Amino acid sequence: MDYMSIANSSLMYILIIIGIGFVLLQSAMHLKMALGRAKEIKMDKHQIKSTMKSAAAFSVVPTLPIVVALITLIPVFGTPWPWFRLSVVGSASYELMAADLAAKGSGTSLAEGLNAVAFGNAIIVMTLAVTWTFMLNFMIKGVLKKVKKMKSKSNFGWSAILISCLFMSLLVVFIGPMVGGGMVTLMTLLVSVLLTFLQSLLIKYKNMEWLKGFQMSFSMIGAMAFAVVFTGML
Amino acid sequence: MNEIKRSFDDYLNATHRLGRTFSVIAIVVMMAIPLTICTVFDIMPSFMMVLSSSIGLMAFLAPATLVELFSYTPMMGAGGSYVAFVTGNVTNLKLPCSLMCTSAAGVEPDSEAGEIISTIAICISSFVTTGIIIVAIILIQPLEPVLNNPVLVPAFANIIPALFGSLGFSMIVGSNVKGLWKAALLPLLAVIIMTLTVGFPSGFEGVFILGLFPVIAAIAKKFYSKGMITVTGLEEYETTEEQAL
Numbered sequence: 434m435d436y437m438s439i440a441n442s443s444l445m446y447i448l449i450i451i452g453i454g455f456v457l458l459q460s461a462m463h464l465k466m467a468l469g470r471a472k473e474i475k476m477d478k479h480q481i482k483s484t485m486k487s488a489a490a491f492s493v494v495p496t497l498p499i500v501v502a503l504i505t506l507i508p509v510f511g512t513p514w515p516w517f518r519l520s521v522v523g524s525a526s527y528e529l530m531a532a533d534l535a536a537k538g539s540g541t542s543l544a545e546g547l548n549a550v551a552f553g554n555a556i557i558v559m560t561l562a563v564t565w566t567f568m569l570n571f572m573i574k575g576v577l578k579k580v581k582k583m584k585s586k587s588n589f590g591w592s593a594i595l596i597s598c599l600f601m602s603l604l605v606v607f608i609g610p611m612v613g614g615g616m617v618t619l620m621t622l623l624v625s626v627l628l629t630f631l632q633s634l635l636i637k638y639k640n641m642e643w644l645k646g647f648q649m650s651f652s653m654i655g656a657m658a659f660a661v662v663f664t665g666m667l
Numbered sequence: 668m669n670e671i672k673r674s675f676d677d678y679l680n681a682t683h684r685l686g687r688t689f690s691v692i693a694i695v696v697m698m699a700i701p702l703t704i705c706t707v708f709d710i711m712p713s714f715m716m717v718l719s720s721s722i723g724l725m726a727f728l729a730p731a732t733l734v735e736l737f738s739y740t741p742m743m744g745a746g747g748s749y750v751a752f753v754t755g756n757v758t759n760l761k762l763p764c765s766l767m768c769t770s771a772a773g774v775e776p777d778s779e780a781g782e783i784i785s786t787i788a789i790c791i792s793s794f795v796t797t798g799i800i801i802v803a804i805i806l807i808q809p810l811e812p813v814l815n816n817p818v819l820v821p822a823f824a825n826i827i828p829a830l831f832g833s834l835g836f837s838m839i840v841g842s843n844v845k846g847l848w849k850a851a852l853l854p855l856l857a858v859i860i861m862t863l864t865v866g867f868p869s870g871f872e873g874v875f876i877l878g879l880f881p882v883i884a885a886i887a888k889k890f891y892s893k894g895m896i897t898v899t900g901l902e903e904y905e906t907t908e909e910q911a912l
Contacts, residue, residue: 434708434710436710439704439708439710442708444703444704444707445704448699448700448703448704449700451696451700452696452697452700453797455692455693455696456693456753456754456793456797457793457794457797459689459693459749459750459753459754460750460754460789460790460793460794461790462685462689463682463685463686463746463749463750463786463790464786464787464790464791466678466681466682466685466746466786467746467782467783467786467787467790468787470673470678470779470783471783471787473672473673474779474780476780476783480772480784481784481787483771483772484768484771484772484784484787484788484791485787485791487767487768487771487788488764488768488787488788488789488791488792488795489791489792489794489795491763491764491767491768491792492760492764492791492792492795492796492799493795493799494826495756495759495760495763495826495830496760496795496796496799496800497799497814497823497826498759498823498826499756499796499799499800500799500800500803500810500814501814501815501823503800503803503804503807504807504810504811504814504815507807512804512807516800516801516804517700519800520754520796520797520800521693521697521753521754521755522752522753522754522755530724531724534720534721534723534724535720535721537720538712538716538717538719538720539712539716539720549708549710550710550712552710553701553704553705553708553710553711553712554712554716554717554720556700556701556704556705557701557702557705557712557717557721558717558720558721558724559701560697560698560700560701561698561717561721561725562721562724562725562728563728564693564694564697564698565694565725566728566729566732566752567690567691567693567694567752567753568690568694569729569732569733569736569752570686570687570690570736570748570749570752570753571687571690572733572736573683573686573736573740573745573748573749573752574683574745576736576737576740576741577679577740577741577744577745577777580740580741580777581777584777590891590898591888591891593775593843593844593898594844594847594884594887594888594891594896594898595884596741596742596775596776596777597842597844597847598847598850598880598883598884598887599738599741599742599876599880600742600766600838600842601847601848601850601851601883602738602851602854602875602876602877602879602880602883603738603742603762603876604831604834604835604838604839604851605851605854605855605858605879605883606858606872606875606876606879607758607827607831607872608831608835608855609854609855609857609858609859609861609862609867610858610859610862610867610869611827611828611831612855612859612862613858613859613860613861613862613863613867614828614862617821617825618825618828619828621825621828621829621832622828622829622831622832623832624829624832625828625829625830625831625832625833625836626832626833626835626836628833629832629833629836629837630836633836633840645771646771648833648837649763649767649830649833649834649837652829652832652833653826653829653830653833656825656828656829656832656833657822657823657825657826657829658822660821660822660824660825660828660829661818661819661821661822663821664821665818
C-alpha cells in the first residue's frame with residue numbers, strides 16, 4: 434500500500450482531530466482556571482481583556498513560518514500528520530531530522546523516499562522522542578519552588594534584579610548571535626527596536642493606548658518588510 | 668461581599684495538578700495516534716527498528732528540554748509552562764508572548780498577577796496558532812505560492828531578529844530594574860565575539876541562558892551595590908511592608 438494513502442486516510446484525519454482537540458482542551462482548562470482566579474482576586478477586567486487581545490494579535494506573525502513549515506512537510510508526510518505535529522510540540526527542522534533518522538533505520542532515507550513501514554517507523558519515532566519529555570513537566574513545581582525560595586532569601590530590590598537577570602541572559606543569548614550574524618539580521622533587529630521606540634512615543638505623547646496591544650506585531654511586520662527591501666538592495 | 672477563599676498557593680497547587688494530569692494524558696493520546704495507524708494498516712516497525720532510530724534523538728532532546736525547563740519556567744510561570752511545553756514553539760512564540768503581556772501589564776512574572784497574565788497569554792497564543800494552522804490547511808492551495816514566494820524568504824528568515832528587537836526594547840525600557848543592561852554588556856560582547864570567530868551553536872540557547880545567568884547576576888550584584896542599577900517601586904513596597912507589620 435502506498436504510504437501517502439495511509440498518511441491522508443480518513444482514520445489519520447480522525448485521530449489527528451482528536452489529538453488537536455485534546456491540546457485545545459488543555460489550553461481551555463488552564464485558561465478557565467486563570468480567568469477564574471483573576472475574577473477571584475478582582476484583577477482589572479480591562480487588563481485581562483487587553484492581555485487577551487495583545488496575545489492574539491502578537492501570535493499571528495510568528496505563526497506564519499509555522500505555516501511555511503507545514504507546506505514543506507505536506508509533500509513528505511501528507512496533510513494531517515504535519516498539521517498535528519506543528520500544532521503540538523514540533524518544528525519543521527526537528528520533524529525532518531527525526532523522519533530522516535527513522536527512514537534510515539528502516540533502510541531508506543527521506544531523499545530516496547519513504548515506504549509504508551518507514552512511514553510507520555517515522556511517525557512513531559517522531560512522537561516517541563518528543564512526548565516522553567512531557568514527563569519532565571513533573572519538575573516544573575520544583576523549579577518554581579526553588580526560584581521562590583531563592584527570592585525569599587533576598588530583599589525586594591535584589592530579588593527583582595535576579596529575575597530580570599534571567600531575562601537579560603535570554604536577550605544576550607538571542608541578540609548576540611544576531612549582532613554578529615550579518616548585516617541584514619543586524620539591521621532588521623535595529624529597525625524593530627526603532628519601530629517599537631517610535632510607537633512608544635505615540636502611546637506616551639499622543640495617548641494612543643490601543644497601540645500597546647499591537648506594538649510588537651507592527652514592529653515585527655515593519656522590520657520583516659525592511660529585511661525584504663534591504664536584501665533586494667544588496 | 669465576596670472574600671478570597673483560596674490562597675495563591677492553593678491556586679498554584681491546582682494548576683500543577685491540572686498540568687501534570689494533562690502531561691500524562693498527552694503522552695498517552697499522542698502515542699496512541701501512530702500506534703493505531705501502524706496497527707490498523709499493518710505497518711508496525713520492529714521494536715529494534717524504533718529503538719535504534721529514536722535512542723539518539725531521545726538522548727539529544729532530554730538535556731535540551733531539561734535546560735529549557737529550568738531557563739523558561741521562571742519566566743512563564745506554572746500554568747503557562749505546562750501549556751507551552753506541550754503545545755511547543757516556546758522560544759519563537761509562547762515565551763515572547765508571555766513576556767510581552769506581563770511587561771505590558773506592568774506585573775512581575777513570578778507574582779500572582781504575572782502567573783495569571785502569562786497563563787492567559789500562552790493559552791490564547793495556543794488557540795490562535797491552532798486556528799491559523801487550520802485556516803492554512805483549508806487554504807493550502809492558494810496560500811502555497813504566496814508563502815513560498817522567493818521575495819518573502821528574507822522576511823521569514825529574519826523573523827527572530829524582528830521579534831527580539833521589539834521584545835528586548837520593551838523588556839529593558841518597561842522593567843522596574845533600571846540600568847541592568849550595563850551588567851549584560853560584557854557577556855553580550857563575549858557572545859558576539861564567539862559568533863564572529865567560532866560561531867554560535869544553534870540549538871544550545873537554553874544551555875547558554877543558564878550559563879550566563881550567574882555571570883550577569885554576579886556583575887549586577889556589584890553594580891547594584893555601587894548604585895549603578897536601581898529598582899523603581901522599592902519605596903512603595905517598603906511602605907506596604909511597614910503597613911502590613
